[in-house]
Every structure is written in structure tokens, then in C-alpha cells.
Amino acid sequence: MPDAQNPFFPFQLHEVVQDFSHLEDGRPREGVFVEVMLGNAILRPLGATGPEWRAAPAFLRPLTPRETAPGTCGKPRRRPL
Numbered sequence: 001m002p003d004a005q006n007p008f009f010p011f012q013l014h015e016v017v018q019d020f021s022h023l024e025d026g027r028p029r030e031g032v033f034v035e036v037m038l039g040n041a042i043l044r045p046l047g048a049t050g051p052e053w054r055a056a057p058a059f060l061r062p063l064t065p066r067e068t069a070p071g072t073c074g075k076p077r078r079r080p081l
């Protein structure tokens with residue numbers, strides 16, 4: 001039985017995801033998965049060029065192939081997860 005307080009999220013810390021609830025020019029916005037708070041995912045923009053935002057997990061999809069954000073773990077470029 002799933003835990004209602006801590007639901008399963010298939011994303012890893014610093015993973016780049018697509019947010020279909022925030023479209024930019026008709027395309028999903030890409031963000032970096034940070035954490036889950038009160039059932040919503042907290043995302044930050046790539047390169048930290050703006051404020052963080054919240055999104056419902058149902059609107060998030062991982063990239064294919066999955067990638068880790070630039071600037072994490074001392075790596076300057078996006079790389080496969």
C-alpha cells in the first residue's frame with residue numbers, strides 16, 4: 001500500500017524534467033527537480049536564471065534519455081543520468 005504522506009516520485013535530485021503545466025512557446029518548460037513539498041514538486045530553472053516554481057507531479061515527464069542538470073556535482077554541462 002502506498003504511503004499517503006510520502007508518495008513515490010520517479011525523479012532523482014537534480015534531474016532535468018519537462019513541465020507540461022507551464023508551456024513556453026507551446027513547448028513544455030524544462031526545469032530541475034529539487035524536492036517534493038506538500039505533494040507538489042519544486043523545480044528550479046536550468047542555470048538558476050529565475051525563481052523556483054511548483055508543479056503537480058502528474059504534469060512532469062523525464063527527458064529521454066534522462067539527464068542531470070548542469071552545475072550540479074561540479075559538472076558544467078547536462079549529462080545522461
